Amino acid sequence: MTDITCKLLVIGAGPGGYVCAIRAGQLGLDTVIVESTKLGGSCLNVGCIPSKAMIHVAEEFEKAAEAAAGKTPFGLTVSQPALDLKQAVAWKDGIVQRLNNGVAGLLRKAKVKIVHGKARFRDGRTVLVETETGPKTVHAETIVIATGSAPVELPFLPFGGNVISSTGALALTELPKRLVVVGGGYIGLELGTAFARMGSKVTVVEAQEKILPLYDAELTGPVAKRLTALGVEVLTGARALGPTAKGDGLRVETADGKERSLPADRILVTVGRKPVTDDLGLDNLVLDMDGRFIRIGERCETAMRGIYAIGDVTGEPMLAHRAMAQGEMVAEIVAGLPRAWDKRSIPAICFTDPEIVSVGLSPEEAKRAGHELKIGQFPFAANGRAMTRHGETGFVRVVAQAGSDLVLGIQAVGQGVSELSAAFGLAIEMGATLADIAGTIHAHPTLGEAFPEAAMKALGHALHI
Ligand code: FAD
Ligand code: NAD
Numbered sequence: 445m446t447d448i449t450c451k452l453l454v455i456g457a458g459p460g461g462y463v464c465a466i467r468a469g470q471l472g473l474d475t476v477i478v479e480s481t482k483l484g485g486s487c488l489n490v491g492c493i494p495s496k497a498m499i500h501v502a503e504e505f506e507k508a509a510e511a512a513a514g515k516t517p518f519g520l521t522v523s524q525p526a527l528d529l530k531q532a533v534a535w536k537d538g539i540v541q542r543l544n545n546g547v548a549g550l551l552r553k554a555k556v557k558i559v560h561g562k563a564r565f566r567d568g569r570t571v572l573v574e575t576e577t578g579p580k581t582v583h584a585e586t587i588v589i590a591t592g593s594a595p596v597e598l599p600f601l602p603f604g605g606n607v608i609s610s611t612g613a614l615a616l617t618e619l620p621k622r623l624v625v626v627g628g629g630y631i632g633l634e635l636g637t638a639f640a641r642m643g644s645k646v647t648v649v650e651a652q653e654k655i656l657p658l659y660d661a662e663l664t665g666p667v668a669k670r671l672t673a674l675g676v677e678v679l680t681g682a683r684a685l686g687p688t689a690k691g692d693g694l695r696v697e698t699a700d701g702k703e704r705s706l707p708a709d710r711i712l713v714t715v716g717r718k719p720v721t722d723d724l725g726l727d728n729l730v731l732d733m734d735g736r737f738i739r740i741g742e743r744c745e746t747a748m749r750g751i752y753a754i755g756d757v758t759g760e761p762m763l764a765h766r767a768m769a770q771g772e773m774v775a776e777i778v779a780g781l782p783r784a785w786d787k788r789s790i791p792a793i794c795f796t797d798p799e800i801v802s803v804g805l806s807p808e809e810a811k812r813a814g815h816e817l818k819i820g821q822f823p824f825a826a827n828g829r830a831m832t833r834h835g836e837t838g839f840v841r842v843v844a845q846a847g848s849d850l851v852l853g854i855q856a857v858g859q860g861v862s863e864l865s866a867a868f869g870l871a872i873e874m875g876a877t878l879a880d881i882a883g884t885i886h887a888h889p890t891l892g893e894a895f896p897e898a899a900m901k902a903l904g905h906a907l908h909i
Contacts, residue, residue: 446580448557450476452778453571453584455563455724458485460755460767461590462547467775469554476582478573480562483547485592486756487764489540490611495634497536498614499795501527502638509643517834527642530617565725568748572725586750586778589738590771591724593717593756600686601626601694607687607711610635616710620644624694624708626684628655632714633667633796640674641797647677647706649684649696651715656794660806663857666837667796687711719757734759742785744774752778766790789853789872791865798838799861803868804853807843816846818878820902822894824858826909829889835859840894842878842902849877849903854895864892878903 452468454461457479465477482489508525510516551558559582561575571587573580595609603609608616610631621644625636628650640646648655648671655671655678656664671678681699688695693707719737732739732747737759744752752774755767769787776783794800810817821841824830830838838858844851854868871881881899886892900906 446578447583448476448559448580449583450474450557451584452476452586452588452775453478453582454588454590455571456485456590456592456720456755456757457483457547457551457558458590458592458755458767459487459764460592460771461485461588462551462771463768464588464590464754464771464775465556466550466554467772468778469551469556471775471779471781473775473779475554476557476559476584477551478559478561478563478571478582480560483544483551483558484540486594487767488543488547490614492764493543494536494540494614495610495631495638496795497539498532499634499638501532501536502641503797505643506641527619529619529642533615533617536614562723564723565728567728568751586752588771588774588778589724589746589751589753589757590755590767591720591757592767593762594720595713596716596718598626598684598713598715601684601711601713603713605691606709607713610712610714613639613710613712620708620710622708623647623710623712624649624706625712625714626694627651627713627715628678628680629657629714629716630794632712633671634794635712635714636676637671637674637796640671640676645675647708648679649682649694649706650678650680651683653681655680656796656800658792659794659800659802659855660808662841663800663802663855666798666857667794667800670797670837717756717762719759721757743777743783744770744785761790761792763790763792787873788875789869791869793862793865795862798835798858801856801861801865801868802853803855803865804851804872805843806853806855807841810843810845810852815852817852818844818846818849818902820844820878820898820900820906822897822901822906822909824891824894826897827889827891827894829891829893830858832889833859833891840864840898842881842895842898844878844899844902849879851876851878851881851899854898856894858891860891864895867892867895 451474454465454477468475511520511522512524561573563571571582623644625632625648628648683697685695738753754770756762789804791803823839825836840856843853878899
């Protein structure tokens with residue numbers, strides 16, 4: 445048994461944990477990070493990065509298939525494309541490997557000690573780590589819990605065989621002919637769309653009345669339309685009941701109360717994620733919980749002094765950039781810097797086709813908060829760059845407070861709008877008004893021009909509609 449003593453111990457090297465450790469190291473804190481699987485966490489290994497790689501593969505394949513079918517309006521034809529999914533997955537794995545190495549390098553550069561193994565609290569200052577070379581005890585003044593989340597399993601549809609989680613879906617080397625997706629949220633629709641674009645027959649089973657219940661109908665409308673065009677059947681208000689007797693499909697209860705069997709080679713279950721706290725020894729601590737998640741305050745502090753929690757283990761929104769921002773803040777707090785959670789917004793993007801971006805308050809949320817509103821919306825159908833990319837679907841919407849014209853929220857749906865989230869986030873963080881956005885020269889021809897146009901629309905004088 446070896447003992448390690450440090451100032452800061454971070455448990456979990458996902459985006460929350462590794463960013464926290466890097467920043468702590470930069471600030472000269474004697475820092476140890478413990479990781480039980482691979483550096484980079486869910487995001488880098490089985491989440492954000494691998495899913496976006498496979499979404500890219502699907503997009504490229506669909507473009508080639510459309511050209512082969514003579515469906516491009518600009519006269520491009522190619523011969524029938526073929527996709528080697530095994531090679532695509534190997535390419536994706538190569539990107540993940542490069543990023544794993546990158547995280548290891550950044551931690552080393554910041555002089556963070558990396559311990560590979562599973563951590564378990566013995567008390568509020570001591571953690572036992574089971575490593576390949578035997579148990580190690582780490583004593584730390586401050587501990588950050590960044591153990592992330594894992595897929596929720598439905599008891600009547602356990603993972604195994606043809607029932608897979610997002611992790612399984614991202615490792616498939618053979619395209620399922622028929623894919624049933626249970627849960628029409630972020631993961632179900634991002635991956636469901638990608639598989640449909642690669643040629644799978646996809647059916648989505650969503651319990652609520654609409655897909656992506658987090659976003660309003662104006663934003664999800666173009667996504668729903670595109671799913672229909674891709675031949676994806678979407679069953680809303682439907683309940684998964686369990687596998688068919690032969691195990692070759694899924695039994696569902698549809699919105700009209702009838703039972704139906706959906707044939708499937710694979711059933712992808714994406715009904716949310718749960719915190720990873722099992723076997724962490726939380727019974728040896730006295731933490732407040734929010735359901736199964738760890739309850740935190742404004743500075744990510746838990747109910748115990750010297751113990752912080754960040755990222756998915758603390759609940760929604762379960763987003764990598766939120767975890768990273770929390771990690772950076774906590775490192776600075778531990779180093780004694782005057783930090784608090786002063787963010788005005790956490791951008792959210794759904795990488796469907798078209799993509800959805802939401803930063804700040806939606807019109808509904810702003811109304812509920814008691815604001816009188818000015819709303820401006822500008823369609824990509826009137827944007828030259830969108831037309832030249834053959835992507836006229838969607839719009840940018842700006843939500844501002846009537847009177848002050850302070851921008852409260854910005855949303856967009858359209859092809860490639862994820863990259864606009866940076867400008868939207870900056871506008872909200874800087875407290876921009878409609879006039880600030882309308883008065884900023886945006887380069888032509890870009891999708892970004894729809895942003896000042898939406899602001900001008902809210903001010904009553906859009907130029908191009
Ligand atoms: P995690 O990334 O889950 O990392 C936690 C780490 O802690 C893991 O490496 C785990 O092995 C380790 N750990 C757990 N317990 C212990 C222990 N006892 N001892 C030692 N180590 C331990 N978010 C986005 O913002 N954008 C996206 O596009 C996006 N796409 C996604 C796609 C998919 C398919 C999935 C599944 C998720 C996606 N997410 C996305 C969500 C994102 O992955 C998470 O929000 C993010 O990874 C959370 O970071 P975290 O550091 O809190 O936890
Ligand atoms: P989610 O909460 O986005 O969607 C789950 C969906 O499943 C919901 O629409 C819910 O109504 C539905 N559902 C729940 N139980 C069901 C049942 N029994 N039958 C049918 N439908 C059911 O969860 P997710 O897609 O699993 O993603 C998990 C988390 O990962 C999200 O909270 C998100 O924060 C994060 N994520 C983010 C991104 C991104 O930022 N682009 C991408 C993927 C995942």
